[in-house]
Amino acid sequence: MRYRPVLISVIFLFLFAVIGSGLVAYMHENTAARIADNQRRALLQSLNELIPHADYNNDIYTDIVYVRDPELLGTPQPVPVYRARKNGWPVAAVFAPVAPNGYNGAIRLLVAVRVDGTLAGVRVLAHRETPGLGDHIEADRSDWILAFNGKSLQDPKPQNWKVKRDGGVFDQFTGATITPRAVVAAIKNTLLYYQAHGHGLFEKHPAKTS
Amino acid sequence: MVDLLQQPLDIVGGLRLAANKAQSLRSPLRAAPIPERLIVPLGQHIGDPAEASVEVGQQVLTGQVIGRSLNYIGAPVHAPASGTVCDIGDYPVAHPSGLKATCVVIQSDGQDRRAETGLRMPAALAADPADIRQRVRDAGIVGLGGAGFPSAVKLNPGREVELLVINAAECEPYISCDEALMCARPEEVIAGIRIMQHALQARQVVIGLEDNMPAAFDCLKRGLEAVGETAIRIMPVPTVYPAGGEKQLIYALTGEEVPSQGLPADLGIVCHNVGTAAAVARALGQGEPLISRIVTVTGAGVREPCNLEVRIGTPIAELVAACGGYSDQVTRLLMGGPMMGISLTSDRLPVIKTTNCILAASDAEAPAPAAARPCIRCGKCAEVCPAYLLPQQLFWYAHARDFDKVQDYNLFDCIECGCCAQVCPSHIPLVQYYRFAKTEIWDLERQRARADVARQRHEFRLERLEREKQALEARRAAAKKGLETREKSGDADAKKAEIAAALARVQARKSGQAATPGTGAPDDSANTSKANR
Amino acid sequence: MSGYRRILRDGLWTNNVGLVQLLGLCPLLAVTGTFINGLGLGLATLITLVASNVIISLIRKLVRPEVRIPVFVLVIASVVTVIELSMSAYLYGLYKVLGIFIPLIVTNCSIIGRAEAFASKNSVGRALTDGFAMGLGFLLVLVTLGGLREIIGQGTLFAGAHLMFGEAARTWTITLIDNYSGFLLAILPPGAFIGLGLLIALKNVIDRAGQRRAALVTTPPPAPARTTA
Amino acid sequence: MDFPTQSSPYLPASNDVGQLMLRVSLALVPGALCLFWFFGWGVVFNLVLSALSAVLAEAAILALRGRPIRPALGDGSALLTGLLLALALPPLAPWWIPVLGAAFAIVVAKQLFGGLGYNPFNPAMVGFVVLIISFPLQMTLWPPPTGLHEGHALDLGETFRLIFSGATPDSHTLDSLTMATPLDSAKTQLGLDYTWSEIRAKPLYGGFAGYGWEWINLAYLAGGLWLWRKRVIQWQIPVALLGALGATALLFHIGDSDTFGSPLFHLFSGATMLGAFFIATDPVSAATTPRGRLYYGAGIGVLTYVIRTWGGYPDAIAFSVLLMNMAAPTIDYYTQPRVFGHRDK
Amino acid sequence: MLTAILALGTLAALFGLLLGYSAIRFRVEGDPIVDQIDNLLPQTQCGQCGFPGCRPYAEAIAGGEADINQCPPGGDSGIQALAELLGVDPKPLNAEHGEHTEARVAVIDEQTCIGCTLCIQACPVDAILGAAKQMHTVIARECTGCDLCVAPCPVDCIEMVPVERALATWKWPYPQGEHRPIADTGS
Amino acid sequence: MSELALILVSTVLVNNFVLVKFLGLCPFMGVSRKIETATGMALATTFVLTLSSVCSYLANEYLLAPLGLEYLRTITFILVIAVVVQFTEMVVHKTSPLLYQVLGIFLPLITTNCAVLGVALLNVQEQHGFLESAVYGFGAAVGFSLVMILFAGIRERVAAADVPAAFQGSAIALITAGLMSLAFMGFSGLIKG
């Protein structure tokens, strides 16, 4: 008698837990595939902005290697490189390097380098630059980042991979030099990395590190 | 135990104000004429007012008791002049409320015939302290320094007294009655002090006065030498308002702080005003109860500022007339000093025992208050507060009527000295906010006490009704039982019994409801029908 | 039925979750950077509110006090997770933008608040109406605030509509002011607080105007708003 | 005879809010002149625009609330808010920057809370912070501190056109007209691994702090000391602020003199002195107990150093002041002085 | 799916056990909040709040059944105090329940009183003295001013009069001028 | 160690839960009228938040992750939280009436405090370990408590201010909170990376 309420509590909680989790589990089973697909497509979409889908036909989403170079890639962590191939032939490598010295810390980039060493495109993945000043590096906010398309270490020459104020060819923003300076330097470094190690990249086996 | 300091301290906070005492000290102390009609309030002190002990039409002599007080904290009132009682009734008195209070009005016969008071005590210094206290009480002496607390009570602190402090600081600007007294009658003051010391059995005595009254200092010193008194010290304290506040003076002289909510007696100190001491000397030396006092009449609003010995009950207008009347600059009439006094609506009000000063001020001396602005929390008030309070916080919460918070910030340690309001750049009437909050809190406490009584009485009543109801039910049950046993025969009867029981239940419920207020007459008023909802 | 009208009025205005009860503030302030974000979360919350109100009203007589809250919470959490899963399956873009605030609908105080204050004491029909009214009221505040912040902050309206309505909606974005450099404050956290403060003040002004007009008609006081006394 | 009544005390008032505000404004003059000397006409435009719109905004709100306008404007507090905000703004900011900032300061930070005396936050600093987070670009438009003797890049007319129409004179771009302030460039260069001694050698560095800025700060210091002499402000806040800022800077500078700027640099650059004597001392939003003021000032000093050194903003007086404004009521609550006759605490 | 159900089900059952058990183990009676609320009510016992006395109203507030703005004798300050205790926003007195008036006491016109005792039965605090057919009087110190005795009196001999303000109970007024009380600041 | 300190500073100041992350706003607005109540709520929240941060970490690590039931996270976490809260309330009520006086009425409110569930979910998102979860929860709670108490201090002052009628009450409170969050913007960028 005294413990009947306990029993009722138990049964109640149990019942609702079972119904609730059953419902959710059912829902999960029905949507899991779709959700995974969504996640894949989200990444693909940002890659496709850099390398048109028509240019490659491998499963770029899983064709990844991880490389490490604190000097040139701006982070001691391994950096993922997505590899685009067409019929098995290398097309481009997409790096996710870091520009460590933005105005407010690191800026995470996505840099796509074609096999010939020209840039297919650059995007900013994440940053903490001052809104309204440093955030013009976002493609949504200004076309500045698009100016890198087609650039390479030959055009302009490495010593000109700087913002104009420092005697280079790239625009800085009014009132903000630090951010573009950091981005330009990071892209240049990525190109340098590619120059040094680029060809080996496509031979490595895809590997997952966590 | 407390010890006097060698060198008095500067009090913390406070203001250095222009003294403005010279004008009233130019002419010597003299007696004011006895007016034709004296209006003597029965409550001139802290505690319940006295009760009139004379009747209208009765003849009275100077010094005869006209109001008696039965309370321990209370003081009798005496006729300030001989004559006829022509009225006992409500007259306006000097009080910020402007309310009236019971007064005995005496038509003076101009002869000032003295009554035999039986207060005289030739060998007071050898008498039993209890005897002295009784005579001080009978003489109607209350503190002349400000609050008007019955002095006999303060002569009975209920513990050993180390130090008697005679407060002669007179820190408020304009007021000079104590200084005039000390210059004119040092022997009377000293006699009074010696009696008080004896009554209190105080080991040490000190007279504290501000260091800007050298004349008074000299007179007292000569007076002490004249009687060969060496035990009484005179210590000038720095001239800072409010150095004359009891707590501040004690701090300046001893370095001790009177505990919050406590009395000087907690430190073994008793503090009396010099005027009070003189009044004691007069009562016990000449048998004269407290029927007159020295009042400073000053300010640019009177023609001839001076100090007058005034009979209690003298209308202020007559005092002013004795000083050459108003000058044309007068705009404001104050009783007390410019920092703590109250402003009067009319000069028909009488002088009472605690009236130390009548200040007829010009517009330059006491201008109409500038419009108050919001507090900017500049903290100037806190810099000058001698109680180390945060007047801005007190104000903030008094303004918001947050009476809990305002007490958290120690409202009741405020001595209402007015320093804060004086320096406030926003011209906020800070002291009024504090007085408002204090009286409001007292009122709330009274209400709370009443509510507690009401709750108790209500609960008693509910209990009583409950008891009555149960008694009723018991009776009903007994009756029902009787019914059942009697008519147990048929089904119909059982039904009847059921109906009866139900009826009883309804009845019971009804009477239960009667336990709730207002259902004495369930369908009478809107109120009661709501109560039943 | 006037009872239902009263519930509707309560939810939409008199006892509005966001403006009066000040519940569900976290999503209200966090996701109202744009109109569309507000709309998305508002709809999700609306659905949750209706569903949980109905379920709780159904089971209200069965639950013991010591497990009442856990059970309510379980119900709400299940509903929310279902919604979360469907959103990530069918509105992935929006799901990403709203982020943690979708699972946090569970702790949106207004939902458990309504469960406790209303659904657990009323019939299914009334609970449903209440959930709908409250949810709609909340939704309206979300989109108003979102719209305002978006306009002031970046000079656009309906930006990001494609996240909800598909690629075709990309063109819906209205740019109200060209070359607007943006008043960033509105989008940043302080702007959210201040914006809601202004909305509440606006409601107060309207209420007072209404009161002045209908000076004598007194409305009954709103039901107590707190979850717990 | 009958007389008017009132509550005690009755003596003529010895202080007045309007006079207080006037004195603060006067004390700003040396600093403002110095600023003008180094940065040119833009300073004047800022002062005029900001003060004007502050006063107008105040009047407008008072009118809306149906309150008497004259006495409230007469206290001069709105004007002072406008002036203080203006002195913190970059001289080449477009006209709407001071206007918007002052209006926001007065309307949202001051009048919504009830006007003078009720605002928990320093209005001028609220205005400034709103501007710097919303319009960082316009808020970095500081010309080089060349000084009148070297001649400014822009004369009165050119400044006017730049501020009101955004038109730069032919030979210039906005970028060439402006440069980072010493605090800003020191911060970014330290971030780029320059050493402090290298930075000290740069032209932007003057005798002991930022070029030009050291004089401006000295002028504010002089004005502040005058205010203290006149008993408009008390010593606690400035002393605690400067002491804490100096001490923190010294500590780090001694620890690693290559990566951390010198105490003098911190004390005499940016808005330090303006902040210490004119802004942190705003009585309304500061702590009001004597001990509380020490904590309050020290808090601002330390926060300023922290944000300047590690945070996202080159100068942090405004943020630190607002952050400590936030804490002021709580500080007051916990730092009540011992009351006369009370034992401990 | 089965693991999901099982896992969560077990967890929930365990929790249920825990809570159910603690509900018994840590059972507590009584609710101190009622006393606290009752302490803030004026104890006029007038029933204007819609409840038969202050305590029932306190219980109703604690139970969430009544709002805090229904006690006219308590007035705005009473509501304020309740709001603070309960941590809710104060609101204006609900006019449905009456208006706040200043304190009053009942006075029985002793000439007219017929000694019917009806008022005695109505008085919630037994503040009326008298026996049947004898003249009644109100003990002014104990009268709460609740008004309840006025209506029952068949000869209308009871009058409510404002409590007199004496010097000793006089209150300093709230200062006038710029500083208006919070309650009546205009928009 | 410095990692943990960084988490602490970050959660208390830079990413303050209330003013920057927008979590736990309802109690922040609802029980901040007086410093005393705010302190009570702050204490209660600190306790529950830290405890439930740890508990939900355990639940995730040892129940959900091994079984691959991550999608049940929300349900499980909220269940854990509700039970922790309910249990705490009952225990406190019985064992310490005094503490219950202080915390009692706040405890039930905590279940629906977004910050509590938010911490649990963010722990997973940021892949915190056991100690990190504890510190993260504690830091979030301290940040919450800090701004809550300061906010209460300001609100007590503003309550007595001459605020325009339309803004009295929650409107001005929200604007005050807005200005607080404006001040907290100063901390942005304090922790790089």
Ligand SMILES: Cc1cc2nc3c(=O)[nH]c(=O)nc-3n(C[C@H](O)[C@H](O)[C@H](O)COP(=O)(O)O)c2cc1C
């Ligand atoms: C609040 C504030 C935020 C800033 N944010 C950035 C930024 O995100 N990126 C940037 O490059 N510069 C930023 N700056 C400006 C830099 O500090 C520096 O002034 C700018 O890069 C101009 O340098 P320059 O004179 O060499 O062109 C900011 C300045 C301030 C005052």
Ligand SMILES: Cc1cc2nc3c(=O)[nH]c(=O)nc-3n(C[C@H](O)[C@H](O)[C@H](O)COP(=O)(O)O)c2cc1C
């Ligand atoms: C309510 C009250 C009670 C007092 N009780 C005593 C007392 O019991 N014994 C005593 O010696 N003085 C007592 N005093 C007198 C004070 O110590 C003090 O001397 C007197 O109030 C005059 O102080 P003031 O003019 O500075 O206000 C009492 C005063 C007040 C106001």
Ligand SMILES: Cc1cc2nc3c(=O)[nH]c(=O)nc-3n(C[C@H](O)[C@H](O)[C@H](O)COP(=O)(O)O)c2cc1C
């Ligand atoms: C601010 C303040 C100033 C005072 N100034 C004097 C004063 O100057 N002289 C004086 O005798 N009493 C002054 N008093 C009253 C004293 O505190 C104290 O009541 C008195 O000395 C006690 O003596 P009594 O009971 O004989 O009046 C002042 C009180 C206050 C609160």
Ligand SMILES: Cc1cc2nc3c(=O)[nH]c(=O)nc-3n(C[C@H](O)[C@H](O)[C@H](O)CO)c2cc1C
């Ligand atoms: C010493 C002093 C400093 C002041 N500093 C400021 C300030 O920093 N910012 C401001 O808006 N107003 C300032 N004021 C003006 C005034 O106090 C301010 O406008 C109020 O905060 C408005 O309520 C100051 C006033 C004084 C007397």
Ligand code: SF4
């Ligand atoms: S002096 Fe006046 S304005 Fe200054 S803090 Fe005190 S009360 Fe406020």
Ligand code: SF4
């Ligand atoms: S009146 Fe009270 S608060 Fe003001 S200075 Fe005097 S003691 Fe301090």
Ligand code: SF4
């Ligand atoms: S209205 Fe107030 S005083 Fe009257 S019974 Fe109700 S609570 Fe008591």
Ligand code: SF4
């Ligand atoms: S005497 Fe009358 S008014 Fe007074 S308490 Fe009794 S019933 Fe109420």
Ligand code: FES
């Ligand atoms: S919605 Fe986050 S605490 Fe209420």
